[in-house]
Amino acid sequence: xxxxxxxxxxxxxxxxxxxxxxxxxxxxxxxxxxxxxxxxxxxxxxxxxxxxxxxxxxxxxxxxxxxxxxxxxxxxxxxxxxxxxxxxxxxxxxxxxxxxxxxxxxxxxxxxxxxxxxxxxxxxxxxxxxxxxxxxxxxxxxxxxxxxxxxxxxxxxxxxxxxxxxxxxxxxxxxxxxxxxxxxxxxxxxxxxxxxxxxxxxxxxxxxxxxxxxxxxxxxxxxxxxxxxxxxxxxxxxxxxxxxxxxxxxxxxxxxxxxxxxxxxxxxxxxxxxxxxxxxxxxxxxxxxxxxxxxxxxxxxxxxxxxxxxxxxxxxxxxxxxxxxxxxxxxxxxxxxxxxxxxxxxxxxxxxxxxxxxxxxxxxxxxxxxxxxxxxxxxxxxxxxxxxxxxxxxxxxxxxxxxxxxxxxxxxxxxxxxxxxxxxxxxxxxxxxxxxxxxxxxxxxxxxxxxxxxxxxxxxxxxxxxxxxxxxxxxxxxxxxxxxxxxxxxxxxxxxxxxxxxxxxxxxxxxxxxxxxxxxxxxxxxxxxxxxxxxxxxxxxxxxxxxxxxxxxxxxxxxxxxxxxxxxxxxxxxxxxxxxxxxxxxxxxxxxxxxxxxxxxxxxxxxxxxxxxxxxxxxxxxxxxxxxxxxxxxxxxxxxxxxxxxxxxxxxxxxxxxxxxxxxxxxxxxxxxxxxxxxxxxxxxxxxxxxxxxxxxxxxxxxxxxxxxxxxxxxxxxxxxxxxxxxxxxxxxxxxxxxxxxxxxxxxxxxxxxxxxxxxxxxxxxxxxxxxxxxxxxxxxxxxxxxxxxxxxxxxxxxxxxxxxxxxxxxxxxxxxxxxxxxxxxxxxxxxxxxxxxxxxxxxxxxxxxxxxxxxxxxxxxxxxxxxxxxxxxxxxxxxxxxxxxxxxxxxxxxxxxxxxxxxxxxxxxxxxxx
Numbered sequence: 001x002x003x004x005x006x007x008x009x010x011x012x013x014x015x016x017x018x019x020x021x022x023x024x025x026x027x028x029x030x031x032x033x034x035x036x037x038x039x040x041x042x043x044x045x046x047x048x049x050x051x052x053x054x055x056x057x058x059x060x061x062x063x064x065x066x067x068x069x070x071x072x073x074x075x076x077x078x079x080x081x082x083x084x085x086x087x088x089x090x091x092x093x094x095x096x097x098x099x100x101x102x103x104x105x106x107x108x109x110x111x112x113x114x115x116x117x118x119x120x121x122x123x124x125x126x127x128x129x130x131x132x133x134x135x136x137x138x139x140x141x142x143x144x145x146x147x148x149x150x151x152x153x154x155x156x157x158x159x160x161x162x163x164x165x166x167x168x169x170x171x172x173x174x175x176x177x178x179x180x181x182x183x184x185x186x187x188x189x190x191x192x193x194x195x196x197x198x199x200x201x202x203x204x205x206x207x208x209x210x211x212x213x214x215x216x217x218x219x220x221x222x223x224x225x226x227x228x229x230x231x232x233x234x235x236x237x238x239x240x241x242x243x244x245x246x247x248x249x250x251x252x253x254x255x256x257x258x259x260x261x262x263x264x265x266x267x268x269x270x271x272x273x274x275x276x277x278x279x280x281x282x283x284x285x286x287x288x289x290x291x292x293x294x295x296x297x298x299x300x301x302x303x304x305x306x307x308x309x310x311x312x313x314x315x316x317x318x319x320x321x322x323x324x325x326x327x328x329x330x331x332x333x334x335x336x337x338x339x340x341x342x343x344x345x346x347x348x349x350x351x352x353x354x355x356x357x358x359x360x361x362x363x364x365x366x367x368x369x370x371x372x373x374x375x376x377x378x379x380x381x382x383x384x385x386x387x388x389x390x391x392x393x394x395x396x397x398x399x400x401x402x403x404x405x406x407x408x409x410x411x412x413x414x415x416x417x418x419x420x421x422x423x424x425x426x427x428x429x430x431x432x433x434x435x436x437x438x439x440x441x442x443x444x445x446x447x448x449x450x451x452x453x454x455x456x457x458x459x460x461x462x463x464x465x466x467x468x469x470x471x472x473x474x475x476x477x478x479x480x481x482x483x484x485x486x487x488x489x490x491x492x493x494x495x496x497x498x499x500x501x502x503x504x505x506x507x508x509x510x511x512x513x514x515x516x517x518x519x520x521x522x523x524x525x526x527x528x529x530x531x532x533x534x535x536x537x538x539x540x541x542x543x544x545x546x547x548x549x550x551x552x553x554x555x556x557x558x559x560x561x562x563x564x565x566x567x568x569x570x571x572x573x574x575x576x577x578x579x580x581x582x583x584x585x586x587x588x589x590x591x592x593x594x595x596x597x598x599x600x601x602x603x604x605x606x607x608x609x610x611x612x613x614x615x616x617x618x619x620x621x622x623x624x625x626x627x628x629x630x631x632x633x634x635x636x637x638x639x640x641x642x643x644x645x646x647x648x649x650x651x652x653x654x655x656x657x658x659x660x661x662x663x664x665x666x667x668x669x670x671x672x673x674x675x676x677x678x679x680x681x682x683x684x685x686x687x688x689x690x691x692x693x694x695x696x697x698x699x700x701x702x703x704x705x706x707x708x709x710x711x712x713x714x715x716x717x718x719x720x721x722x723x724x725x726x727x728x729x730x731x732x733x734x735x736x737x738x739x740x741x742x743x744x745x746x747x748x749x750x751x752x753x754x755x756x757x758x759x760x761x762x763x764x765x766x767x768x769x770x771x772x773x774x775x776x777x778x779x780x781x782x783x784x785x786x787x788x789x790x791x792x793x794x795x796x797x798x799x800x801x802x803x804x805x806x807x808x809x810x811x812x813x814x815x816x817x818x819x820x821x822x823x824x825x826x827x828x829x830x831x832x833x834x835x836x837x838x839x840x841x842x843x844x845x846x847x848x849x850x851x852x853x854x855x856x857x858x859x860x861x862x863x864x865x866x867x868x869x870x871x872x873x874x875x876x877x878x879x880x881x882x883x884x885x886x887x888x889x890x891x892x893x894x895x896x897x898x899x900x901x902x903x904x905x906x907x908x909x910x911x912x913x914x915x
Contacts (some may be wrong), residue, residue: 044854092149098161111135133549144186152199160203167250180257213248241342256569273322310389458506549866552590592857605649654758669773677778760804764811771815799849
């Protein structure tokens, strides 16, 4: 088909739709229409907003409807009395069945930051191409907050199913990320719509949570036979396998796609037992592992990394045999095999006239298997300190139970004296035994806590030990002591003297008994006595690390593992950066500053805004203690002499450098400030050449030319444009946008316009913070460079560069006004000031960029005000120096009493007015 005819056909279709909207709006809202007709017209108008069709255009796409309404709401396209109704109709588009997707596509298609080619300017983003953060933020604002004409209940109940479907990933990963951003930050991240009880939480969070863990009063849908008869003898299913898998998949997409740590904790914390049970499902085949076990395991690991604690380990041990429900003794519902390789949630309560679901019983084999998986989970996700804390708590519980069974005094009393479930107690003992056997290296990392507990147990055992009966508690305590003492590098000098003395005394008493325990105690007594002497000199450590150093080292290792692990989702990487920030804030000596700087530089190009903003914050924290290292690193990365970074990454380095300079304040001076100023000037100038970039551009140009030729040969001529038809104004606007965006990138190896503008912006920040620190040479060169840019670089695409130049001159004037020329030791001379004012005046009248003209006018006004203040200050100083107002061009003004003015001016006659 002829491309011209196709475009004409589309233009006609759009005009027909717009005219249909105007006609219906006139019938519904025109003041000239009778009231009876308006009532019917309003009903038809409301129906048309909700359904897919429109009068006379029954099968119009929602995307095209948005485009038509977007044109009609502009001034001059519709009557004034209709424009508010058109705007309201536009805001209600997301309520249509496909309104959310269409709204997102339209924003991504028309947003200036997303449009890079004319052919893409009005084409729906089918799989998320060119979705910039700015466009994403605008789409989130449009969809997150309901308009005033709609209740939150109606709004979120309509858009929630559409957003949740996008989390399935069938529309591409970019749209999944988009939906996650809108849900996580826009809706659930706000208190008004994301707190439990709000409409946003009800329609977006609860479907995910209840699909994995039904609420206490969940009502199943009775299963009907083919003839419609309800069979009460069958199990009543609360959640089918497919629904459970869908909830897990969507929750994983929501948590993994963005780093909202607070929301991740809120969503996952009530699901921990359920996630544990599903992730360790017995005999799961490949299909079940992919749809249920895998997502559940990933979500569980994310939570353990976000909120690690000994209490969490104990909580998992307590729920090791969890099968479902809110009451482990009598669960309301359970997870159960519902078919071949399927897991569902079925009701466990007895049914009227039917039978109760048989609750599966956990076996010793199941317990052993789950404990093995439990140890694998906690050792790969949690720190040694958390594992040790949980181990000690389990140990105390077991000691207490063992002592009580023998009628002895209890060493450690819990706050709660409730009887413990036998199965739970058995699981705790098995977990304790497995931890001692399989992870002794992690338990021995902090021996002080174990030795304190062992000393108390052995002291109690030494006083009450019976010669004819080996005590199991004493045996375990001796095993722990042996584990600690035999660790390579152990030294008695590092043990608390009181604790060591108590252990040695207890061992001496126990060694005198004629039992196996006595023999073990005697061996340990001798080992302790000669432990330091039998150490290999090469194993000795000159100085023992402090507890803080040990903790900091573990925190640092954990943070690095969170950040660098290839499978770490954004929330986990964000938690790793948070841990690094705590070490920086506490001035931990364990930090490797050069290594941290290299790590941050490699991560700043992360696509998640939350990640790179946190990295920029870490740079500012580091700058407090290491200003030179941080500033030089950021400057080198921004200059990028090896041409390894993208434009986005370099702009982030510029943002970080600006914030570091602000953090340094008056300490931004000397050689450091001079180096930063020279580096920024080299980037902002026009002489920088980037050979690698030029070579890359030539290769890309050849590839694109070849593709264009192949496409033209395939079509037998010029490739037709299949985009939506546009008005001449829209075509002109898109051509201008394409020229501007295309002109930003460096040509023939020159520096990118955006990077040059960023350099001027950072330089302006340096002037505002401490202009005297930059020095006269850097400041003069910077002002001359800005004037040169305004005079010589006049192309349309260089508008952002001219804006930056004008704003830097403004920062220079503000800094002079703030600091004062005399205190700085240099100023803004009359000739230089006139040259700048003349250039700005010319720019204000002739520049093709409206913002540049406006900024130039603002700076001229600021220059004028500064000049007036400068004259006033000079007059005030002259008055103070001469004792009065002095002389102004021969006029004698001296109101000071007692002074003979005529004498001062040579005795000339004076005229006085006398009443």
